[in-house]
Each structure stands twice: as C-alpha cells, then as structure tokens.
Amino acid sequence: xxxxxxxxxxxxxxxxxxxxxxxxxxxxxxxxxxxxxxxxxxxxxxxxxxxxxxxxxxxxxxxxxxxxxxxxxxxxxxxxxxxxxxxxxxxxxxxxxxxxxxxxxxxxxxxxxxxxxxxxxxxxxxxxxxxxxxxxxxxxxxxxxxxxxxxxxxxxxxxxxxxxxxxxxxxxxxxxxxxxxxxxxxxxxxxxxxxxxxxxxxxxxxxxxxxxxxxxxxxxxxxxxxxxxxxxxxxxxxxxxxxxxxxxxxxxxxxxxxxxxxxxxxxxxxxxxxxxxxxxxxxxxxxxxxxxxxxxxxxxxxxxxxxxxxxxxxxxxxxxxxxxxxxxxxxxxxxxxxxxxxxxxxxxxxxxxxxxxxxxxxxxxxxxxxxxxxxxxxxxxxxxxxxxxxxxxxxxxxxxxxxxxxxxxxxxxxxxxxxxxxxxxxxxxxxxxxx
Amino acid sequence: xxxxxxxxxxxxxxxxxxxxxxxxxxxxxxxxxxxxxxxxxxxxxxxxxxxxxxxxxxxxxxxxxxxxxxxxxxxxxxxxxxxxxxxxxxxxxxxxxxxxxxxxxxxxxxxxxxxxxxxxxxxxxxxxxxxxxxxxxxxxxxxxxxxxxxxxxxxxxxxxxxxx
Numbered sequence: 001x002x003x004x005x006x007x008x009x010x011x012x013x014x015x016x017x018x019x020x021x022x023x024x025x026x027x028x029x030x031x032x033x034x035x036x037x038x039x040x041x042x043x044x045x046x047x048x049x050x051x052x053x054x055x056x057x058x059x060x061x062x063x064x065x066x067x068x069x070x071x072x073x074x075x076x077x078x079x080x081x082x083x084x085x086x087x088x089x090x091x092x093x094x095x096x097x098x099x100x101x102x103x104x105x106x107x108x109x110x111x112x113x114x115x116x117x118x119x120x121x122x123x124x125x126x127x128x129x130x131x132x133x134x135x136x137x138x139x140x141x142x143x144x145x146x147x148x149x150x151x152x153x154x155x156x157x158x159x160x161x162x163x164x165x166x167x168x169x170x171x172x173x174x175x176x177x178x179x180x181x182x183x184x185x186x187x188x189x190x191x192x193x194x195x196x197x198x199x200x201x202x203x204x205x206x207x208x209x210x211x212x213x214x215x216x217x218x219x220x221x222x223x224x225x226x227x228x229x230x231x232x233x234x235x236x237x238x239x240x241x242x243x244x245x246x247x248x249x250x251x252x253x254x255x256x257x258x259x260x261x262x263x264x265x266x267x268x269x270x271x272x273x274x275x276x277x278x279x280x281x282x283x284x285x286x287x288x289x290x291x292x293x294x295x296x297x298x299x300x301x302x303x304x305x306x307x308x309x310x311x312x313x314x315x316x317x318x319x320x321x322x323x324x325x326x327x328x329x330x331x332x333x334x335x336x337x338x339x340x341x342x343x344x345x346x347x348x349x350x351x352x353x354x355x356x357x358x359x360x361x362x363x364x365x366x367x368x369x370x371x372x373x374x375x376x377x378x379x380x381x382x383x384x385x386x387x388x389x390x391x392x393x394x395x396x397x398x399x400x401x402x403x404x405x406x407x408x409x410x411x412x413x414x415x416x417x418x419x420x421x422x423x424x425x426x427x428x429x430x431x432x433x434x435x
Numbered sequence: 436x437x438x439x440x441x442x443x444x445x446x447x448x449x450x451x452x453x454x455x456x457x458x459x460x461x462x463x464x465x466x467x468x469x470x471x472x473x474x475x476x477x478x479x480x481x482x483x484x485x486x487x488x489x490x491x492x493x494x495x496x497x498x499x500x501x502x503x504x505x506x507x508x509x510x511x512x513x514x515x516x517x518x519x520x521x522x523x524x525x526x527x528x529x530x531x532x533x534x535x536x537x538x539x540x541x542x543x544x545x546x547x548x549x550x551x552x553x554x555x556x557x558x559x560x561x562x563x564x565x566x567x568x569x570x571x572x573x574x575x576x577x578x579x580x581x582x583x584x585x586x587x588x589x590x591x592x593x594x595x596x597x598x599x
Contacts, residue, residue, distance in 0.1 A: 017534075021516035021527060023509035026535040033538055048542060049549020053572055056496050057489040065460050065495050066467070243471060246488070250467030279456040280508035283499030287509070290496060294542075383510070 006302065010035040014345070024341055025284070029291035035298040044301055048294065055293035056286070059246060060166050064114070064289075065282035066249030067157045069274070070230070071113035071122075072281070073256040076274040077264030079226050080122040083108050086223025088130075093210035096194035098136060099144050102127050103194065106148030107187040108224070110155035111231045112252070114162070115281070116339070116376050120149025120387045128392045137204035138394055140197070143402020146384040147190065150373035150410075153339070155183035156235060157249065160369050163289055163340060167296070167347045170361040172245040173238055174428040178362050179369065180235075181423050182413060189409045197405070226259035239431050285340065292344025299348060312353045319357055323418065326350075330368070334375025339383070342372055366424040367417060374410050377403040448588075452502035452581055459494035466491070486562050490571040497578025504585040522597075529593040536586040543579040550576060 010031045017027040036044040074080065087108065088101045105123045113119050124145040131141040153160040156176035165172035198205045211217040234252035237243045243251060260266040317325065333342050347368070354364055376384045385399050417423055445453060470484040503509055516524060552558075554569040 017531075018512055019515055020531075021511050021513055022531045023511045023535065025509060026531065026538060029538050029542075030534050033541060045541065045545055046548070048545040049552075049572075049575075052542070052546065052575060053493070053549065053568075056493050056575075057571075058492065059485050059489055062463055062467075062488050062492045065492070066464060069460060069464070242475070247467050247471050250464045251471065253464045254468055275457045275460070276453055276502075278460060279453055279495070279499045280503050280506060282460070282495055283456070283503040284508050284510060286492075286496040287500060287503070 006035065006038050007299075009038070010298075018341070025287035025291045028288065028295055028341060028344065032291065032295040032298045035295075036301060039298070039302045044298075047297065047301075051293065051297045052290065055297075056290055058166060059244075060162065060172060061286070061289065063157070063162050063172065063246040063249040064159055064285055065278060066246065066253055067114040067159065067162075068281050068285070069278040070234070070249060070252035070256045071115070071118050072274040072278045073253065073260050073266070073271070074112055074226075074230065074264070075118070075122050076270045076277070077260035077266040079260060079264045080109060081126050082223040082263070083227060084123060084126040086220045088208075089211050089216060089220035090224075092208035094191070094195060095205070096191070096198040097205045097208040098127065098131055098134065099140060099194045099198070099205050100191055102131075102141070102144045103148045103151075103187060103190045106145070107151050107155060107183065108227055108231075110151040110153075110183065111235065112157075112227060112256070113152050114157040114159040116150045116152040116373070117383055117387055118281075119152030120145055120384045121391070123148065124388050124391050128388070132392070134206055136206070137201075139398040139402035140194075140204055141402070142388050142392060142394060142399040143404070143406060144190070144194065146377050146382075146388045146399055147403050147406030147410075149384045149387065150376050151183055151187060154179050154186060154366075154369050154373060156180060156238075157245070157252075158369065159285060160339060160343060160372055161365060162245065163285075163292075164343050164347060164365045164368060166289070167292075167344065168351050168361050168365070170365060171428075173431065174362050175365045176235070176238060176245065177428040177431050178366050178424040180427055182366055182370070182417060185416070185423065186410065186413050189413060190406060193405055193409060226263045229259050230255045241431065288340045288344065292340075292348075295345065296348040313356055319359075322353075322357055326367075327414075330371035331374065334371055335378045335382075339372040339376055342375060343368065360421065360425065362428055363417070363421050363424050367414065370410060370414050370417070374407060377407065446505075448581060448584060449502050449505055452498055452500070456495050456499040456502070459491040459498065463488050463491045463495070483562070483564050486560060486564060486566070490566075490574070493571060494574050494578075497575050498581070500578055501581035501585040504582055504589065525593060525597050529590065529597065532586055532589045532593060536583065536590060539579055539582050539586060543576060543583060546572075546575045546579055 013031040013034060014027060017030060018024065084101065084105050087105050088098060091100045091104045092098055094100045102123060105127065106119050109119045109122050113122070127145060128141065132138065156179050158176065158179060161175040161179060162172050164170065165175050211220055230252060233255040234248045237251055238245065238248040333346070354361065376382050379385065379400050385396060388399050389396050466484045466488050470481055473479045473481060516527065519527060550569050550572045553572055558568045560566040560568055
C-alpha cells in the first residue's frame with residue numbers, strides 16, 4: 001500500500017468516526033493506532049510508552065489546566081455576572097446597546113479564559129435572557145455572542161496557542177502577545193459593525209441609558225476591578241518577562257482565588273465545583289493533545305511529513321498561492337473538524353512545509369487561530385453555535401444567520417494580517433524575554 | 436457538537452479520578468507560585484519545580500480520564516447521532532465504546548511494558564532529585580486502567596440496554 005493511500009484511509013477513518021459521533025480524542029487515537037499497524041505492524045506500537053511519557057511530561061502544557069482552573073474559579077464565584085453588569089452600564093451608550101456589551105464582555109472574559117466555549121457560555125448565560133426580554137434582534141443577539149465567544153482563543157491566554165506552540169516549539173509567550181492586537185482589532189471590527197447596523201436599522205437594538213451619576217459610574221468601574229487585577233497579574237507579568245506562561249497561569253489561579261474570595265461568592269462548594277469542572281475540561285483537552293501526539297508519532301514513523309513537504313515543494317507554489325491553498329483547506333476543515341482536532345491533525349503535517357516557505361511560525365499561529373475561530377461558528381459542527389443554542393429558545397438557523405456578518409469580518413482581519421503581518425508581530429518584538 | 440455532563444453523585448471510581456487529579460492540579464499551582472516567590476523575593480529556586488510539575492501534568496492528563504468518560508465530558512459531534520433512533524444510538528455507542536476500549540487497552544499494555552523496562556533498567560531522571568522514573572510513569576498505567584474500568588462499565592451498560 002502506498003504512503004498516500006495509507007494517509008487517505010486514516011483520514012477517512014478519522015472523519016468517519018468523528019462525524020458518526022465518536023468522542024473526539026478516541027476518533028483521533030483509533031485511526032492513529034490503525035495507521036501504525038498498517039505501516040509497521042505490531043512492532044510499530046512498541047514506542048507508544050516512551051512517546052506518551054515524553055510528550056505529556058511537558059512543562060509547556062502545564063499552562064493548560066492552570067488557565068482552565070483560573071477561568072473556572074472566576075466563573076463559579078459569579079464574577080462573570082459582574083463583567084456583564086459593569087460593562088452593560090459603560091458600553092451600552094454606544095449604538096447597539098447591549099449587543100456592544102456582548103462583544104466587549106466576551107473580549108474581557110477572553111482575557112481570563114483560554115477557551116471560546118467558556119467565553120460564549122459565560123457571557124451568553126448572563127446576556128441572552130436580558131437581550132430577549134428587552135426586545136433585541138434575536139439572530140443578531142445570538143450571533144454576536146457566538147462570534148464574540150471566539151475571541152476567547154485569540155485574546156490571550158489561549159489553549160489553542162499553547163497546543164500550537166507545543167507542537168511547533170514556538171514561544172507560547174510570543175504567541176500570546178501576537179494575539180493581543182488582532183484580538184483587539186477584531187473586537188473593534190465587531191463593535192463597529194454593530195454601530196453601523198444599529199444606526200441603519202434602529203429597530204434591532206433599543207437605546208440604553210448609561211450611568212446617570214458618578215455613583216453609578218463608580219459602581220460600573222468597580223465591577224471591572226476583579227478582572228483588571230487578574231488580567232494585569234497574568235498578562236502583565238508575562239509581557240514584562242517576569243514569568244513563563246505556566247507561571248503566569250499559576251499567578252492567574254492565585255489572583256482569581258483572591259478576587260473571587262473578596263468580590264465574588266467563593267465557598268467550599270464553589271471551589272469544589274470549579275475544581276471538578278477544571279479537571280473534566282482539562283482531561284478532555286489533554287486527551288485530545290495526547291492522542292494527537294500518538295497521531296503525530298504515527299505520521300513521523302511513516303515519514304509522511306517529509307513526503308508531503310517534498311510533494312508541496314515540487315508543486316512550486318508561490319507564497320501567495322500556498323497561502324490560498326491553506327485558506328481553502330482550513331475553511332473546509334473548519335466546517336468538519338473540531339478546533340483542537342484541526343491543529344493537531346494538520347500542524348505536524350504542514351509545519352515542515354511552512355518552514356520551507358519561510359513563514360513566521362508566530363504569525364502562522366495567529367492565522368491558524370483565526371481559521372479555528374471561523375470553524376467554531378461554521379455549521380454544521382461549529383461548537384459556539386451549539387453553546388448558544390443550548391442556552392436560548394430560538395432556532396439554530398437564526399444563530400447561523402446572526403454570525404454571517406462576523407464571519408465576513410474575520411475574513412477581513414485575515415486579509416489584513418496577510419497584507420500587514422506586523423499587526424500580529426509588532427507586540428512580540430517589544431516584549432521582554434521570559435525568565 | 437456537545438459534551439454533556441451529569442449531576443448525579445460521584446461513585447468510587449469518579450471520586451478517585453477527581454480527587455487525584457485535583458490534588459495534582461493544586462500541587463502544580465502551589466509549586467509554580469513557590470518558584471515565583473523564591474525567584475522574585477529570595478533570588479533562589481526550588482530546582483525541582485519544572486520536573487515535579489511535569490509529573491503532576493501527567494497525573495492530571497491520565498487520572499482525570501475516568502471521570503471525563505463517566506460524566507460524558509469528552510466532546511463529540513452529534514450531527515449523525517441526532518438522526519439515529521434510540522436503538523441506532525445504542526448500537527453506535529456500543530461500537531464506539533468497544534473501539535475506545537481496544538485503543539486504551541493497547542495503549543495501557545504498552546505503558547506496562549514501558550514502565551517495567553524503566554524499572555528493570557533502574558532508569559532515573561537526570562536531575563538533582565534523580566527520581567526513579569518508574570514511579571511517575573506508573574501514573575499513566577493507573578489512569579489508563581481507571582479509564583478501561585469506566586469504558587468496561589459503559590460497554591456493559593450498553594449491552595444491558597440493548598438486550599433489555
């Protein structure tokens with residue numbers, strides 16, 4: 001059997017199991033084992049133990065469960081409600097009212113959460129009942145939350161960036177900093193769109209009143225203080241080079257614990273729930289990462305990466321043509337494969353090719369994260385669509401329609417990043433080196 | 436896509452999985468904070484934190500899996516599942532659980548081989564602690580075996596429901 005046919009069979013098995021409803025980590029792991037058996041027989045399995053230990057005994061990956069724990073502590077202590085309350089008073093004066101609060105709230109929550117699902121769920125749960133009660137345009141309300149949630153993996157910390165950094169041995173600190181400007185730019189694009197849309201069609205969003213006096217303004221600002229402390233503690237110390245990403249995550253857990261004890265409701269029950277939730281989310285993410293290492297091991301045993309690189313180089317595509325091919329590949333994959341699955345299946349294969357084209361791995365990491373964001377709001381499996389669907393009484397079709405303008409804005413940002421790579425690369429150049 | 440988590444009380448398997456993973460996670464946080472304080476305030480270092488945190492990550496990664504399995508925390512795509520009838524869903528669940536069991540059983544078997552080899556070779560970490568590696572490596576076997584128990588229970592549950 002040729003190497004190409006083997007890869008084809010394995011990818012078909014993977015997509016088949018995934019679409020049929022098998023749990024994602026197993027849907028990656030089973031074809032990887034099949035591939036090892038197809039290529040090298042039983043002896044090829046002997047390296048699994050060493051490979052598993054070597055890949056999971058990783059200091060860089062440690063940041064994942066700790067960032068998850070940080071966000072879960074904040075969420076279980078009820079502080080995500082305070083973000084929305086504070087921002088709804090400050091931001092709702094902009095045309096679009098609470099729709100603007102959705103996006104700003106997601107951007108702020110994204111700065112303490114590394115996951116799009118957590119961001120969409122945290123803000124969506126608080127926001128949707130109020131939006132529906134006040135008569136906001138339903139598809140746009142749901143769409144802004146699903147799309148706003150995707151900021152969770154672009155604005156640091158980001159689980160997707162940690163995984164990408166681990167697989168490509170790219171600095172996670174640099175990736176985090178590279179996500180800041182594109183994340184803020186995308187937030188700005190989303191908010192500008194809502195302004196324009198609500199000025200053209202005022203019926204989509206009722207006019208809201210901002211703070212009526214200094215006391216209300218002070219209260220709104222006070223609601224944001226816990227987040228400023230946690231975000232400042234984690235991202236600030238990372239930018240200044242005082243800590244590594246893993247240490248920043250530990251600082252974040254400590255800061256989240258302290259601010260939740262002071263400003264939130266953090267008793268034993270909430271802490272236990274936050275811990276249980278963190279263990280389950282971490283277990284899920286880390287098993288996907290682990291099985292991806294098995295998959296990566298399988299393709300390296302078979303030498304497929306080198307074959308693919310040679311084949312791609314022989315095609316003599318220009319940089320722009322290569323990027324266009326990636327654009328098509330990831331747009332299609334985003335509709336079929338879950339976010340982390342997309343990184344872990346494609347990056348080990350494509351990374352050697354990127355190096356041949358002299359593509360900056362930090363820049364490509366941000367591009368990849370944007371593609372993943374697109375996938376998260378693309379039917380039929382865009383996970384954020386289902387997160388929002390699970391917390392409102394509307395139709396999935398309405399959420400999908402509501403996200404389309406945000407899709408287009410993400411494409412605009414993608415083009416901007418291709419034309420001006422410094423949007424992503426400027427900030428990492430100015431950060432201090434980690435200890 | 437979904438991941439459904441249940442709210443029933445934890446059984447022994449889930450309690451073991453949750454608390455061992457939670458202890459690892461808390462240990463990672465404490466070790467990292469200790470390292471930052473020692474470096475920042477006392478210009479010193481534990482010298483062991485990177486090594487120990489790596490071991491604890493292996494703990495979280497593998498010990499949490501049984502809880503994830505029994506609580507339905509693994510993400511899955513439900514595009515096809517939603518269109519299947521109750522019997523179709525049961526059959527597919529059985530097939531997926533059998534495949535997952537086989538995958539983890541193979542992995543677990545090679546973990547055992549690997550750890551026994553470390554034990555026989557008296558392999559030690561090339562650090563100041565010189566940890567005998569079979570000790571932290573055994574966590575992979577424990578975690579995978581707990582997951583196998585959880586998957587075995589799921590298979591029995593599927594069979595019971597299928598033939599009820």
